[in-house]
Amino acid sequence: MKDCIFCKIIKNQIPCEIVYEDDKVIGFKDISPQAPVHIVIIPKEHFDNLNCIKEEQEEILGHIFIVAKKIAQALDIAESGYRVVTNCGEQGGQSVEHIHFHLLGGRMLQWPPG
Numbered sequence: 001m002k003d004c005i006f007c008k009i010i011k012n013q014i015p016c017e018i019v020y021e022d023d024k025v026i027g028f029k030d031i032s033p034q035a036p037v038h039i040v041i042i043p044k045e046h047f048d049n050l051n052c053i054k055e056e057q058e059e060i061l062g063h064i065f066i067v068a069k070k071i072a073q074a075l076d077i078a079e080s081g082y083r084v085v086t087n088c089g090e091q092g093g094q095s096v097e098h099i100h101f102h103l104l105g106g107r108m109l110q111w112p113p114g
């Protein structure tokens with residue numbers, strides 16, 4: 001996707017601090033962190049959001065959650081606790097149209113979210 005910010009991050013066209021990368025996904029520090037640990041995890045393949053993931057593509061979702069757990073362990077928030085969330089569509093609060101999962105931790109998180 002030509003004008004997608006996250007596709008540009010994948011192609012190293014926009015600088016960011018990558019904390020995890022494999023052949024399917026990358027994880028990088030959010031530019032506007034909402035918690036002491038705020039990592040954005042994205043598939044390298046572009047999907048607009050969760051609505052665009054078909055059943056036969058479900059494996060990538062499981063992979064992202066396993067990667068989230070590994071990053072949480074590496075950043076030392078696995079024991080204290082953390083949240084993994086994807087915002088989908090306007091009312092879900094999605095601002096970047098490339099599916100992404102927020103890994104948040106390092107402070108007490110509120111529930112329900114606003």
Ligand code: 5GP
Pocket residue numbers: 005014016017028029030031032033040086087093094095096097100
């Ligand atoms: P959303 O609001 O769509 O759920 O989350 C998008 C996230 O991407 C936001 O938390 C925002 O701060 C982050 N973000 C947007 N543009 C950039 C960027 O260019 N670099 C980084 N590292 N994060 C970004």
Ligand code: ZN
Pocket residue numbers: 001004005006007008046047097098
């Ligand atoms: Zn994209």
